[in-house]
Amino acid sequence: MRKPPKDEQGKTLTPPVVKSRFLNEMVSCVRRYKLLTPLFGGGVVSGKADPITIIRGSSIRGQLRFWWRACRGGKFDGDLKEMKKYEDTLWGAAGAEKQGLPSQVQIKMGNAKKGKEIQPFERRGRPADDWSILSYAAFPLQESQGSVMDGVTFELTISYPKTNTNGMNIGEEVAAALWAWETFGGIGARTRRGFGALHCLDGPVLPTDTNRVKQSLKAGLLQHVVEGAWPQDVPYLNRDGKDLKVIGVFSDPQKAWEKLISELRRFRQSREGGRGPSLWPEPDEIRRLFKKNSDQRVAKFPRAYFGLPIVFHFKDDYPDDTILEGKEYSRRASPLILRPLACDQDKAVGLALILGGRQLPPGGLVLKSETIQPEAQAKLTTAEAEEILPLDGNPDVLDAFLKTLN
Helix, strand or coil: CCCCCEECCCCCCCCCCCCCCCCCCEEEEEEEEEEEECEECCCCCCCCCCCCCCCCCHHHHHHHHHHHHHHHHHCCCCCCCCHHHHHHHHHCEEECCCCCCCCCCCCEEEEECCCCEEECCCCCHHHHCCCCCHCCCCCHHHHCCCCCCEEEEEEEEEEECCECCCCCCCHHHHHHHHHHHHCCCCCCCCCHHHHCEEEEEECECCHHHHHHHHHHHHHHHHHCCCCCCCCCCCCCCCCCCEEEEEEECCHHHHHHHHHHHHHHHHCCCHHHCCCEEEEEEEEEEEHCCCCCCCCCCCCCCCCHHHCCCCCEECCCCCCCCEEEEEECCCCCCCCEEEEEEEEHHHHHHHCEEEEEECCCCCCCCCEECCCCCEEEECCHHHHHHHCCCCCCCCCCCCHHHHHHHC
């Protein structure tokens, strides 16, 4: 046995009292969830479901961090470093230059059920039954014939100290992140196109009325989203709910989801007479850049606002396949969120939301092909928007889409 240490006079030293940060009174709650739509990915490998751990605690923590920023990041007057300091205090930080910070919020998964495995695409990329509409959102699985998991449920135990930390009311911060995640977010990949849409079984039940649902969402925004300025590249929720639309009521969540995806497809793929040439300017601008005959009037790529990269493929193999992406950051998540919300009587409404913040990547856009790589522009003038029929003269592409939803 190790002998206790002694001082210079030979007296035994009393060991210091070590206090755990968890000795403070803890608040703990259990919340039950089900996914209204299939889980896309969610495992260790991107885009693939984990056969053992269907939902990982680290994924949930990442989602809560994102939605905390979207709700609370405005109280730091645009100072990214200050926001990051508070974020790390609340949610923890990995060891880096100095040392890691433990999270104040403990997350424990339990009772996860993976549900049923579904393949959205059959051989040769043909959509399976019931996926003719939703295949537009599931297109990354087309070549790999990957699967999704339907009917996923799980429980989440969340614990945090009751006392404040560094002037932060932890309960309020966690409540904001949970509300935003449960209302607008999900689990896995492609949540902004409705996959893995979350529903808390222990939360309030939304009414089957679009106006009352919108009023409820606006009340939540006022309660949980702070006033202030966000750092430029941090997406956020608009406190006034101006970029939010609720449509419905539908017999079930899938019908609401299908409606949203079908409207997005119709808008983004608008063609003359439904099957003719595209009503968007990008194809003709690519032809012009390749010195192919074109009567192009708008030399822009406005659909970049829906997210990047975008692959343009021409049936006659000329021009070459081209990819529109960010010049410095190739990928850019879409600011547009589409998902169903569960309502009373097992019904659902459709939710469309535009996140605030910078919508295009810093550094601009570039169009890449095997032969040319010119810079590209997306921002429209009002005169240019009037030349693009789907926009109805509105230079704000995402807002123009919201206005088409009924």
